[in-house]
Amino acid sequence: MQIYVCVKHVPDTAANIKIVGENGFDDAGCKFIANPYDEYAVEQAVQLVEKNGGEVIVVTVGKAAAAATIRAAMAMGAHRGILVTVESQFLDSRTTAQALKAAIEQDGKPDIIFTGKGAVDSEGFQTMYRLAQAMGLPVVNEINRLALGDGKATVGHEIGGGAREVLEVSLPCVLGTTKGLNEPRYPKFPDIMKAKKKEIKTLAIADLGVSVDGARSELVKLEKVPERTGAKMLGGDVRQAVEALVKILKEEEKVI
Amino acid sequence: MEQYTIVKSFVMLMALVGAFSFFFMRVRRLYRLMMAVEGTTAFKLDQVSTRIGVLFKDVLGQANVRRKKLPGLAHTLIFFGFLAVQPHSLELMIKGVCPAFEVGHWIPGLYGGYLFAADILASFVLVGFAYAIYRRTLLRPPYLTLGTDANLIILFTCLIIITFQTINAFQTLLPLEPGAYDYRGIFPVSGLLVPLFGLNSLSPQQVFAGYEMAYWVHMATILGFLVYIPGSKHLHLLAAAPNVFLKPLAREKAIARTDIENEELETFGLGKVSELNWKNVLNLYACTECGRCEEQCPAANTDKPLSPKKVIHDLKVDLLDQADAILGGRFDQVKPIVRDDAPVTGDVLWSCTTCRACEDICPVNIEHLDFIIEARKHQVLMEASFPPEVQETFTNLENQANPWGFGADSRADWCKGMDVPLMGDHPEADLLWFVGCAGSFDDRGKKISRAMARVLQRAGVNFAILGPEEACNGDMARRAGNEYLAQMLIRQNVEILNGYQPKRILTGCPHCFNIIKNEYPQFGAAYPVVSHAELLFDLHKQGRLKPNGTSLGALTFHDSCYLSRWNGIVQPPRDLLRSMNNGQLTEMQRIREKGFCCGAGGGRMFMEETLGRRINMDRAEEVMRSGAATVAAACPFCATMLSDGLMDKESTIAVKDIAEIVDAATA
Numbered sequence: 075m076q077i078y079v080c081v082k083h084v085p086d087t088a089a090n091i092k093i094v095g096e097n098g099f100d101d102a103g104c105k106f107i108a109n110p111y112d113e114y115a116v117e118q119a120v121q122l123v124e125k126n127g128g129e130v131i132v133v134t135v136g137k138a139a140a141a142a143t144i145r146a147a148m149a150m151g152a153h154r155g156i157l158v159t160v161e162s163q164f165l166d167s168r169t170t171a172q173a174l175k176a177a178i179e180q181d182g183k184p185d186i187i188f189t190g191k192g193a194v195d196s197e198g199f200q201t202m203y204r205l206a207q208a209m210g211l212p213v214v215n216e217i218n219r220l221a222l223g224d225g226k227a228t229v230g231h232e233i234g235g236g237a238r239e240v241l242e243v244s245l246p247c248v249l250g251t252t253k254g255l256n257e258p259r260y261p262k263f264p265d266i267m268k269a270k271k272k273e274i275k276t277l278a279i280a281d282l283g284v285s286v287d288g289a290r291s292e293l294v295k296l297e298k299v300p301e302r303t304g305a306k307m308l309g310g311d312v313r314q315a316v317e318a319l320v321k322i323l324k325e326e327e328k329v330i
Numbered sequence: 331m332e333q334y335t336i337v338k339s340f341v342m343l344m345a346l347v348g349a350f351s352f353f354f355m356r357v358r359r360l361y362r363l364m365m366a367v368e369g370t371t372a373f374k375l376d377q378v379s380t381r382i383g384v385l386f387k388d389v390l391g392q393a394n395v396r397r398k399k400l401p402g403l404a405h406t407l408i409f410f411g412f413l414a415v416q417p418h419s420l421e422l423m424i425k426g427v428c429p430a431f432e433v434g435h436w437i438p439g440l441y442g443g444y445l446f447a448a449d450i451l452a453s454f455v456l457v458g459f460a461y462a463i464y465r466r467t468l469l470r471p472p473y474l475t476l477g478t479d480a481n482l483i484i485l486f487t488c489l490i491i492i493t494f495q496t497i498n499a500f501q502t503l504l505p506l507e508p509g510a511y512d513y514r515g516i517f518p519v520s521g522l523l524v525p526l527f528g529l530n531s532l533s534p535q536q537v538f539a540g541y542e543m544a545y546w547v548h549m550a551t552i553l554g555f556l557v558y559i560p561g562s563k564h565l566h567l568l569a570a571a572p573n574v575f576l577k578p579l580a581r582e583k584a585i586a587r588t589d590i591e592n593e594e595l596e597t598f599g600l601g602k603v604s605e606l607n608w609k610n611v612l613n614l615y616a617c618t619e620c621g622r623c624e625e626q627c628p629a630a631n632t633d634k635p636l637s638p639k640k641v642i643h644d645l646k647v648d649l650l651d652q653a654d655a656i657l658g659g660r661f662d663q664v665k666p667i668v669r670d671d672a673p674v675t676g677d678v679l680w681s682c683t684t685c686r687a688c689e690d691i692c693p694v695n696i697e698h699l700d701f702i703i704e705a706r707k708h709q710v711l712m713e714a715s716f717p718p719e720v721q722e723t724f725t726n727l728e729n730q731a732n733p734w735g736f737g738a739d740s741r742a743d744w745c746k747g748m749d750v751p752l753m754g755d756h757p758e759a760d761l762l763w764f765v766g767c768a769g770s771f772d773d774r775g776k777k778i779s780r781a782m783a784r785v786l787q788r789a790g791v792n793f794a795i796l797g798p799e800e801a802c803n804g805d806m807a808r809r810a811g812n813e814y815l816a817q818m819l820i821r822q823n824v825e826i827l828n829g830y831q832p833k834r835i836l837t838g839c840p841h842c843f844n845i846i847k848n849e850y851p852q853f854g855a856a857y858p859v860v861s862h863a864e865l866l867f868d869l870h871k872q873g874r875l876k877p878n879g880t881s882l883g884a885l886t887f888h889d890s891c892y893l894s895r896w897n898g899i900v901q902p903p904r905d906l907l908r909s910m911n912n913g914q915l916t917e918m919q920r921i922r923e924k925g926f927c928c929g930a931g932g933g934r935m936f937m938e939e940t941l942g943r944r945i946n947m948d949r950a951e952e953v954m955r956s957g958a959a960t961v962a963a964a965c966p967f968c969a970t971m972l973s974d975g976l977m978d979k980e981s982t983i984a985v986k987d988i989a990e991i992v993d994a995a996t997a
Contacts, residue, residue: 086729090737105729105738260721263590263598263711263814 075128075185077119078178080205081112081147083140084195085163093296101137101163108143111190113150113258114251118220119188120151121256126222129153131181135160135173141274148269149261155274156181158282164196166289169279171204176282179209181275184246186227191216191252206248214241215250335429338542342426342549349553356560357568360615363653368661369600369607372586373576381575388693389571395693398622401465402693404458411455412487414448415494419552422497426549434511442516449498453519455491459484473621473630473639475563480619483564486555493548499523500541503530563643569615570694576609577695581898584849585703588813590711599707599811603649604656604664610701614646616694623688623698628927629681633942636681638688638698644673645701667705668715677941679705680717684809684932685891690923706811716810723936724812731801731819732767733936742797744769744776750783751794753830759794761786761860762832764846766839767802768966774973775839775966781993782838782862788996789874793836799826805841808849810933817853820845824855831857838862838989840892840965841931847897861893863903863964866992870909875996877910882984882991886916886958888949888972889925890965898923903964903988910995918956926952928963928971935967950975953983960984962991 085091085099086107092100108116119130130152134140137159144155158173165173178184187209192199199215206213219230219238225245230238231252243249261269279286306322308315323330375381388394392409396402417433424431434441462484466476498520501513515521524530532540559567588598600606606614623638624630630637648667649656655663667674679702688698709715726735742752744765753762763786768775786793801822808816827835827850835857837843847859860868869875887907893899900922908915920926929945939945950972953961961976961983963969973985 086737088726088730088735088737090739103739107729257718260714260716260724262714264596266814267593 075123075126076182077123077128077130078133078184078187079112079115079119079130079147079152080133080174080187080189081116081143082109082193083134083136083143084109084193087194093298097293097296099296106139106142108146109190109193111192111252114253114255115188115190116147116150116152117256117258118251122222131156133174133177134158135165135170137163144274145269148272149266150259151265154272157274157276158279159276160279160286164293165286166291167198167200167204169284169286169289170201171208172284173279173282174205175208176284180282186246187248189248189250191250202248202250211246211248212243213248214243216252217249218252218254220255339427342423345549345553346423346427349556353556353560360560363657364608364611366656367604367606367608367611369605369610371607371609373609377579380579384577385571385575388574400461404461407454407458411451411458411491414451415491418445418448419494422545423549432511438511445516446518449495449517449519452491452494456488459488473624475619475621479562483562486551486558489551490548490555493544493551495520495523496544497541497548499529500537500544503537504541505534563618565615566618566694569612573612573616573694576612582848582896584852585808587852588707590814590817598711598813600667600701600704601708601712602664602666603645603652604661606649611649613696614642614649617642617646617696619643620693622691622693626687626691626924628683628685628687628929628945632945632948634681635675635677635941641674641678641698641701642696648672668709676709676715679709680937681941682932683927683929683934683945685927686895687927690895703809703811707813710811711814717937719938720810720933720936724807724815727802727807727815727819732771733802733806734771736771739798741770741800742795744779745783748780748783752797753794754799756794757830759792761791761793761834761836762830763793763795763836764800764842765795766837766842769838772966774970778966778969778987778989779838781987782989785866785875785989785993785996789869796826803842803845805845806933806936820850820853824850824853827855827857835859836862836865840890844892844896861899862989863893863899863906866988867902867906870906875992877995878997879912880995881912881914883959884916884957885911885914885960885962886918886953886956887962888928888968889921890963890968891925891927891931893964894925895923906988907962907991910991916956916958918952920952928968930967930971946971946975947978950979950981954979954981958983960986962986962988964988
């Protein structure tokens with residue numbers, strides 16, 4: 075099987091982002107990781123290939139430093155990597171999908187394309203749909219069950235209220251993975267070392283004939299979310315507490 | 331008569347040659363096995379004169395064995411008595427082959443003195459064994475292996491001693507050949523057997539028969555014992571002394587640095603017995619299953635599957651079982667230690683808190699942790715096999731350099747508004763305070779750090795912290811077997827430390843203390859390190875921290891393993907606490923080097939405790955039995971474990987770090 079896994083190189087959600095200028099941030103001072111949802115995708119692809127044979131290729135669109143994330147996926151068992159380099163961390167989903175499509179089609183014929191259900195940095199949750207649309211493939215996002223049949227995949231995804239949809243999709247297809255599908259493995263040390271020697275094909279987005287100028291959405295501004303302040307306990311009996319609360323809402327918060 | 335002597339000479343000669351050759355062949359095989367294993371050790375034989383001193387004190391003097399009083403005393407009696415009979419037994423062996431051989435003939439005075447002493451010491455063996463039998467049949471301590479092996483050894487040895495004294499008794503009654511050595515009157519204990527059993531009324535033929543019978547039984551048991559030793563736990567007779575001689579002389583120790591950058595290596599850590607090093611093997615040979623380690627072990631004490639004694643025994647059995655493959659150099663055929671049908675399981679390895687109680691108590695200086703930690707390294711690096719909850723901790727350490735995954739750049743947030751300088755702004759500080767993850771991120775730990783910062787400021791100490799430049803010290807990852815991650819963190823810190831070249835490093839956490847002091851030198855950062863327990867006591871002694879006379883009432887102190895057992899720091903925190911609490915300090919039962927672990931060490935802080943009872947509950951109960959109103963700790967992890975344990979017990983006993991106590995007592 076030829077399985078492509080789209081993995082994004084994202085800032086760790088625990089990292090504090092230092093905003094630079096209007097819409098930039100200091101990425102040198104920030105820890106980047108493989109997008110956690112994409113780890114389910116890598117794990118699933120590796121398990122499928124371990125069972126059925128084939129090749130797992132990681133495709134990443136990102137800055138040059140994103141190679142580290144490809145290495146991390148390779149330590150988990152991916153065989154090769156393709157890095158499409160861009161200048162910005164925040165590319166619109168449409169351009170990302172076009173770049174992924176071009177990179178995959180240039181490389182080979184996919185049996186399955188995995189992505190995570192979304193990236194934890196921009197949280198657009200669109201790339202897998204746009205990629206599937208561009209390639210004319212069926213797509214299911216947020217899958218947490220997967221069984222492979224002859225030319226088709228049976229997938230499950232939660233639809234809320236404790237219910238799970240079970241869908242049949244013809245191959246090739248695009249599947250967005252989420253928690254519950256598997257437990258992403260912790261790489262063995264020799265696999266980390268081997269990953270350092272695996273091949274990463276690096277090409278600029280322009281080399282794929284994709285222009286970043288075609289973006290239909292643009293990141294205009296980055297703002298820090300105001301820190302949540304602590305709760306305040308209002309003392310006294312109910313009457314005093316209510317009076318104090320009303321006073322705060324009126325005078326301090328000015329909401330009533 | 332003459333015919334009998336000829337037959338006896340011949341039979342004895344055959345028996346001696348047979349038994350000794352068998353013995354030497356088996357011992358040679360064990361020695362070759364010890365040298366055939368693949369593992370390497372950094373051990374170098376140094377300080378030989380000190381080591382000879384150790385032999386006198388711990389082997390000849392039996393000091394280490396007698397740390398456990400009655401069994402130790404019994405062992406001492408057996409040891410000396412058994413040693414004492416050997417020269418005479420050897421003489422009797424030779425005499426059996428050539429009847430004219432008699433040492434007493436050449437050095438009568440000296441030999442007489444020896445026989446006199448040996449005869450008394452031999453009877454002490456029986457006293458020792460009387461206690462051993464009482465202990466094995468009536469006391470039956472749970473940590474002691476009660477088995478045929480031990481019973482056979484007791485039987486053999488008792489028979490050797492009884493026949494030794496019977497031979498002596500009959501010896502005095504044998505007709506005195508002209509010019510032969512006169513044994514009469516030199517056996518103070520055996521001599522008593524003559525009137526006691528009326529031996530002097532026996533005919534010369536009966537005396538001769540009695541002597542010969544005792545002789546043959548003596549020889550059969552002593553040679554049988556010789557043949558039995560190398561295959562039994564009594565191999566300890568041969569291996570204990572060299573193992574003690576080669577013991578680590580310092581209490582402080584470092585986990586071996588695994589050369590993870592060596593691309594030639596195909597495997598890391600201890601995966602199978604063929605990967606042991608010769609010193610490990612000597613450790614295995616030296617164990618006699620006395621069970622003192624198990625008696626101290628916090629895991630064994632709370633019904634977990636780990637017993638340090640069993641680990642050593644099981645590895646020894648595994649090694650001997652696979653000796654043929656190892657001796658034949660067929661290492662690829664050696665089976666892994668952790669396998670389906672083997673006793674050393676993942677649960678065994680992951681139950682260890684690395685408290686080192688086993689190593690500390692071992693009378694023959696076995697280093698149990700060398701096996702457990704190396705095996706963990708193999709499990710993590712080669713098998714990616716570890717308690718699943720640890721994966722998140724590893725990932726957090728990797729991404730944010732702290733086990734909880736808080737943003738690394740918020741490391742100094744705990745001291746906001748406290749005017750605590752950063753090394754970056756204040757590189758000339760006298761003291762670099764390595765705050766550690768618990769002290770920087772954990773709510774409980776942050777309170778302790780703030781108390782410590784106030785105390786340092788009050789005492790006018792010129793200090794600075796690393797802030798976001800600091801990474802986790804690597805202790806958790808290293809003791810949880812993740813040598814790759816540990817070295818990543820260690821190298822990160824080493825680079826920062828070497829950039830500042832600090833005059834001295836202060837730690838508030840014993841895990842930081844131990845690894846920076848004892849293991850960072852492996853990575854090129856060797857600086858003086860002081861624990862907050864020592865520093866606070868020093869500041870107090872210098873008059874820079876004056877107690878205000880407040881009292882916490884009954885106060886007790888919980889020793890942190892990484893201060894007490896790993897580094898021998900037991901007195902300064904006690905002296906400090908007494909000074910801060912109007913001279914009052916109550917002690918628990920298990921204290922100082924024999925203190926009981928809180929359960930958090932060895933990365934266990936970040937693992938679920940699902941097997942057996944909880945270690946911190948056991949310790950909390952002990953705190954409650956002490957009658958203390960406050961328990962002091964000198965480690966943020968101990969404080970958390972004790973708080974949790976006491977809370978579960980619905981106890982109102984307060985848990986305080988020594989820094990918090992000093993802060994309140996000097997405010």
